[in-house]
Amino acid sequence: MYLKTIAKILMGFLLISSLNAQKSNINKANEVFEAYSYIDAREIYLNVVKEGFESPQVFQKLGDTYYFNSEYSDALVWYQKLMEKYPNGVPPVYYYRTAQSLKSTGKYQESKKMMGQFASLSADTELAKNFMNDYPTLDSLVDFKSKEFEVYNVTELLTNSDFGPSFYGEDKLVYASASGNTIGDQTHDWSGLPYLDLYEAQLDKEWRLTKPKPLEGEINTPYHEASATFTKDGKTVYFTRNNYKNGRKRKNKDKLTNLKVYKAIKLDDGSWGNVEELPFNDNSSSIAHPALSHDEKRLYFSSNMEGTIGESDIWYVDILGDGNYGAPTNLGTKINTEAREAFPFLSESNNLYFSSDGHLGLGGLDIFVISLNEDGAYKEVTNLKQPINSNKDDFGFIIKEEKKMGFMSSNRDGNEGSISDDIYRIWEICGEIVIQGVISNAKTGEAIKNATVQLLNKNERVVSETKTDEQGNYRFGDFLNCTEKYTINATYRDYGSNQKSLTTPRGSDVVQTDLELTPPECPVDDLGCRLTLQPIYFDYGKHNIRPDAEVELAKILQALKEYPELKIHIESHTDSRSSSSFNLGLSERRARATMQWFIEKGIARNRLTAKGYGESMLLNHCANGVQCSDDEHELNRRSMFIIKN
Structure with a gap:
């Protein structure tokens, strides 16, 4: 009996000791959690649950350690345990996070029901209003997949996390990476990953990343650097960094290390230096993901600073010059919600692209766009839909709209949350x-009718052939491939041939390729040129054959006698002086007078044709109203003798 009593007392002490130990563990986990050390906090909470101790708080925090690392399927496990075991008094935000996690695992109908419960508890929030207004369209959003864009992972061979792309000049991309950290060997408590550095990579012709290397100079530190934006001249960069000074992280009153926006200047040796913290940062909040407007007069960013509607909002400051900035301005409830809005990007047409899990999306963070111009195409916040968005996190979207090409970040191809972040083209x-295009005469600019135009593939094989129309136009279409090398080859009679190679663009486009062909010094059918005739002159306004012209015509006559099968067409042209109708009639009379001269010399009529063209085929710029010399006008006043087939 005595032994049993002692045993019970000992068991009681052990139980009390165990309870106290677990409370201590939970308190420690809470401290770690509040410091955003989610990986460390998670291990403590899991051990507490393993020992058989549960509470709503433990389930909430456990779910959050996964949720805020984008591990939505694991977050859902603990949120559902919370709903099942402690259905009363669950904070509304956990209905929202559960709904988001359900969407990210493809359970859209269950997500809608959970969001309905959230909306009934939080009807006045922007999240609830967005859901009530838009939820009927969720099914169509899920089922719709745009055929306009394709998405390709360009960092899948890199380990760990790569995200936040930024254009740097015409042929480089800068991004944040934990895949090859070169500054320090620490890992971050939040995600368990190495700290991030900024890298730059060359873009090849397929917009894939080549030759990645860390940015040189004073930008990268032993802690986080990410999300850069560059001025168009490439000499200034704004970027995100931990609150870091004199080699050490600085913490706020809650012992948290916030994010801040910094600026650096490109030095003469190509490295980055003169790093300075922007004056609107503060130690009590985080400011991150800077993005310059196209005119570089505003800097946009995301922050949880005082005045933020949700977990993070999109803000901007005016850049005033001389290191001065305007007061931070919140973009308001049309864009920001009580959830997360982050990663802004401004296009050349002033479209704001950003990521959010507060507007209706497919799950996790989705990418949205809204025009900041009143006459812009996107009047309301618009989801970019699949395949740009997925049921995971999609963020850090940048685009060159005129080329319809860009990059984004996503963890869609992995199941490890932020560890699976990759960059997608x-x-x-x-x-x-x-x-x-148009085929024209290189000397006169005149369009060439019936020129032969061939389309050759990259192996120099002819894949199509056509003839130019009356205006010298040709066209190839319907069967061409994107990003393919082709060659256009044009020929016409005895003109010199010409060709031009090109590579077709992406998407739908019209590629204009004009070619000029150089006529021969003496075209094969120009008998007058071949016989080196001098100009055939007529008296002004007259059409009778002058004696000096007969000397030249005698050369043609001799050729006609020597070659009985030879037939010729006589063309007569004038300059632009006098009226067009007068010149046309005059040239017609001169052409017929010339033909009559040959007939009177014994040449059969059926071997001759004649026509006057007036001023319709000028050889130079000397049209009506244009000041030209007599010599320039004389080039247009000509007779030609064309050999007929």
């Missing part, structure tokens, strides 16, 4: 490509 799916 976006470009327009190959549509209708047309190659067209």
Whole structure:
């Protein structure tokens, strides 16, 4: 009996000791959690649950350690346990996070029901209003997949996390990476990944990343650097960094290390230096993901600073020059919600692209766009839909709209949350490509009718052939491939041939390719040129054959006698002086007078034709109203003798 009593007392002490230990563990986990050390906090909470101790708080925090690392399927496990075991008094935000996690695992109908419960508890929030207004369209959003764009992972061979692309000049991309950290060997408590550095990579012709290397100079530190934006001249960069000074992280009153926006200047040796913190940062909040407007007069960013509607909002400051900036301005409830809005990007047409999990999306962060111009195409916040968005996190979207090419970040191809972040190339799916152009005379600029135009592939094989129309136009289409090398080859009679190579673009486009062909010094059918005739002159306003012209015509006559099968067409042209109708009639009379001269010399009429063209085929710029010399006008006043087939 005595032994049993002692045993019970000992068990009681052990139980109390165990309870106290677990409370201590939970308190420690809470401290770690509040410091955003989610990986460390997670291990403590998991051990607490393993020992058989549960509470709504433990399930909430466990779910959050996964949710805020974008590990939505694991977050869902703990949120559902919370709903099942403690259905009363669950904070509304956990209905929202559960709904988001359900969407990210493809359970859209269950997500809608959970969002309905959230909306009933939080009807006045922007999140609830967005859901109530838009939820009928969720099914169509899920089922719709744009055929306009294709998405390709350009960093899938890199380990860990790569995200936040930024254009740097015409042929480089800068991005944040934990895949090859070169500054320090620490890992971050939040995600368990190495700290991020900024890298730059060359873009090849397929917009893939080549030759990645860390940015040189004073930008990268032993802690986080990410999300850069560059001025168009490439000499200034704004970027995100941990609150870091004199080699050490700085913490706020809650012992948290916030994010801040910094600026650096490109030095003469090509490295980055003169790093300075922007004056609107503060130690009590995070400011991140800077993005310059196209005119470089505003800097946009995301922040949870005082005045933020949700977990993070999109803000901007005016850049005033001389290191001065305007006061931070929140973009308001049309864009920002009580959830997360981040990663802004401004296009050349002033479209704001950003990521959000507060507007209706497919799950996790989705990418949205809204025009900041009143007459812009996107009047309301618009989801970019699949394949740009997925049921995972999609963010850090940048685009060159005129080329319909860009990049984004996503963890869609992995199941490890932010560890699975990769950079994806976006470009327009190959549509209708047309190659067209005009074939013209290199000397006169005159369009060439019936020129032969061939389309050759990259192996120099003819894949199509056509003739130019009355205006010298040709066209190839309907069967051309995107990003394919082709050659256009043009020929006409005894003119010199000409060709031009090109590579077709992405998407749908018309590629204008004009070619000029150089006529021979003496065209094969120009008998007058071959016989080196001098100009055949007529008296002004007259059409009778002058004696000096007969000397030249005698050369043609001799050729006609020597070659009985030879037939010729006589063309007569004038300059632009006098009226067009007068010149046309005059040239017609001169052409017929010339033909009559040959007939009177014994040449059969059926071997001769004649026509006057007036001033319709000028050889130079000397048209009506243009001041020209007599010599310039004389070039147009000519007779030609064309050999007929």
